[in-house]
Amino acid sequence: MSPFRVSVAVCCALVVVAALPFSDAQLDPSFYNKTCPTVHSIVRDVIRNVSKSDPRMLASLVRLHFHDCFVQGCDGSILLNDTATIVSEQTAAPNNNSIRGLDVVNQIKTAVENSCPGVVSCADILALAAEISSVLAHGPDWKVPLGRKDSLTANKTLANQNLPAPFFNLTLLKAAFVAQGLNTTDLVALSGAHTFGRAHCSTFVSRLYNFSGTGNPDPTLNTTYLQTLRAICPNGGPGTNLTNFDPTTPDTFDKNYYSNLQIQKGLLQSDQELFSTTGADTIGIVNSFSSNQTLFFENFKASMIKMSKIGVLTGSQGEIRKQCNFVNGDSSGLASLATKESSDDGMVSSI
């Protein structure tokens, strides 16, 4: 075989390997053991400090990782700001005036760069921040697979397409998860993240006054809870007020999300669908998580690890960004480096 043919064969073999859906096999919890052994504690210290004055930030960071992973994989694409060449995902409908924590990620990145310059990706910071936030909110811990690279692109259109909406029925929710390689158990377990954090009235107000154009409230909403939510979200109001996802333990990661669903106190339609859809296979899963927190935590961990491997870039793909909001060498957006931190304009009405 001529040298040319050998190199073509090697090249093609490499292309085939790169195209296999096993890129996650290259992720490893010990990825930074030699190059940045303190990364976990650096990330933890920043988050612990921020969460002292802003306990909601723990929930916001878990959500940020989810919104990263569902759009072209867990590649830090959600962090990219608008520039001459990037259309940011941050203004896509599910993110706009809603995602939080971008400035905290930058704070983490600065701290990590100070100890280990040019080594740790922003995508890995998001995955680590999600796990650390769960732990700090008294939820489960897990070994985070690491070694993701950061994307060179963002995709706002895909953010609008892939992220599930709060008015989705069970069929649409399942489809959105299946599209990411996640099954029904993953859907129920990951929805359990709505055990902490807040939502704007705009995301559930249609359930309170005019559900699906009926002129009546959602019949699957607890009537006492309905009155509570109506007091927070007036009919025809701006929709910017906030309320807790979990009226029982708002900032704690526990199984109460599922016991709330059992008494029709799911906040979003997409939450209550998991328990109130007649004959659904999700009802039994909700019941089992509601009666066994250990079971919920085990499933949440497994599903978070699965989600964190969606479409990752590894090896020679992508890059380690120097600044999480910009691809390396894109100086066109640096003038607007102050990251827009949104959603704090909403008034917290129920705490």
Ligand code: HEM
């Ligand atoms: C199943 C489909 C899902 C839908 C339709 C959905 C929708 C939403 C909506 C509408 C909000 C409120 C946003 C706002 O008002 O600003 C929210 C918040 C939140 N979501 Fe989800 N979500 C889903 C799944 C998930 C998953 C899989 C996770 C994480 C594993 C997650 C974690 C969170 C957290 C922690 C918050 C509170 C964030 C904060 O307080 O800043 N969600 N979600």
